[in-house]
Amino acid sequence: MVQLVADKHVRYILMAEKKKESFESVVMDHLRMNGAYWGLTALDLLEKLGSVSKDEVVSWVMTCYHESGGFAGNTGHDPHILYTLSAVQILALFDKLDILDVGKVSSYVAGLQNEDGSFSGDIWGEIDTRFSYIAICCLSILKCLDKINVKKAVDYIVSCKNLDGGFGCTPGAESHAGQIFCCVGALAITGNLHHVDKDLLGWWLCERQGKTGGLNGRPEKLPDVCYSWWVLSSLIMIDRVHWIDKAKLVKFILDCQDLDNGGISDRPDDAVDIFHTYFGVAGLSLLEYHGVKAIDPAYALPVDVINRIIFTK
Ligand SMILES: CN(C(=O)[C@H](Cc1cnc[nH]1)NC(=O)OCc1ccccc1)[C@@H](Cc1ccccc1)C(=O)N[C@@H](Cc1c[nH]c2ccccc12)C(=O)NO
Numbered sequence: 001m002v003q004l005v006a007d008k009h010v011r012y013i014l015m016a017e018k019k020k021e022s023f024e025s026v027v028m029d030h031l032r033m034n035g036a037y038w039g040l041t042a043l044d045l046l047e048k049l050g051s052v053s054k055d056e057v058v059s060w061v062m063t064c065y066h067e068s069g070g071f072a073g074n075t076g077h078d079p080h081i082l083y084t085l086s087a088v089q090i091l092a093l094f095d096k097l098d099i100l101d102v103g104k105v106s107s108y109v110a111g112l113q114n115e116d117g118s119f120s121g122d123i124w125g126e127i128d129t130r131f132s133y134i135a136i137c138c139l140s141i142l143k144c145l146d147k148i149n150v151k152k153a154v155d156y157i158v159s160c161k162n163l164d165g166g167f168g169c170t171p172g173a174e175s176h177a178g179q180i181f182c183c184v185g186a187l188a189i190t191g192n193l194h195h196v197d198k199d200l201l202g203w204w205l206c207e208r209q210g211k212t213g214g215l216n217g218r219p220e221k222l223p224d225v226c227y228s229w230w231v232l233s234s235l236i237m238i239d240r241v242h243w244i245d246k247a248k249l250v251k252f253i254l255d256c257q258d259l260d261n262g263g264i265s266d267r268p269d270d271a272v273d274i275f276h277t278y279f280g281v282a283g284l285s286l287l288e289y290h291g292v293k294a295i296d297p298a299y300a301l302p303v304d305v306i307n308r309i310i311f312t313k
Pocket residue numbers: 031034082130133134177178179182224226266273275
């Protein structure tokens with residue numbers, strides 16, 4: 001039985017941090033803040049966050065801070081809600097939320113809420129339930145949920161619920177595991193999971209597991225390691241995780257590792273990347289794999305980090 005080659009993954013992540021000219025880092029240049037969140041959270045789940053310089057990372061994150069209170073995907077880029085959450089999550093990992101002007105950051109996020117309760121990603125106005133989740137998760141970590149109209153935000157999310165029990169990016173849009181994670185996560189954080197039909201959605205989610213043990217994002221699609229997060233965290237939040245075969249999913253994730261150079265790919269024998277390495281480790285965390293720290297399914301941060309935030313000051 002293949003094991004988790006944790007040390008190889010740690011080395012792969014640390015190398016990715018250094019290789020700035022590689023194809024992958026150039027392609028991902030505009031979402032480098034997300035990449036930093038994936039790499040650092042995976043390191044923390046493997047109990048190796050200490051192998052990076054906290055001060056170096058934190059000062060780089062702050063070079064992406066914009067006077068509007070938002071964060072950009074890389075130094076000097078435009079701010080966007082996507083990267084503001086990743087930046088706040090990184091600072092939470094290092095217990096450095098105190099360096100933030102919380103009032104400014106929370107006002108940037110709250111300022112993106114629309115009349116109908118939905119959220120835009122930035123000043124250009126694109127609306128997506130992904131942004132509702134990001135706003136609620138970010139403001140909850142900053143303890144500023146009172147800055148938005150939570151009831152309207154929840155009503156908008158509920159308006160995106162489909163007949164199959166799932167959720168899409170806007171009202172009437174097709175159910176997709178990624179959007180389901182966002183909507184269920186936002187409802188979980190705000191204490192509104194009673195709006196979810198747990199048996200109906202649980203059935204749609206457990207149907208994502210194929211004969212290989214992997215999970216896909218929609219019917220007929222190929223299994224993909226990152227759905228080990230989108231689908232599994234949703235199943236855990238609605239208390240239906242026993243409806244899938246956890247052991248088969250563990251094997252699928254472990255079979256996606258590059259045993260020599262480290263890293264995890266979306267499916268066996270594909271090229272590894274930092275995104276799937278994180279979602280593979282996070283999936284194993286949700287499956288309580290030995291040697292991986294527990295991750296919170298709604299906040300996508302280690303449980304000890306969430307406990308520190310919720311139960312202090
Ligand atoms: C832009 N991205 C995507 O579109 C990936 C592509 C993909 C990977 N495997 C299958 N497709 N898809 C993706 O992120 O889908 C997740 C999702 C979740 C919620 C709504 C829509 C899509 C990836 C990057 C990527 C591109 C190409 C290949 C591998 C990674 C990406 O940056 N995703 C972001 C999307 C995102 C940002 N903030 C979020 C908050 C909640 C949920 C998702 C996000 C992410 O998951 N950050 O943690």
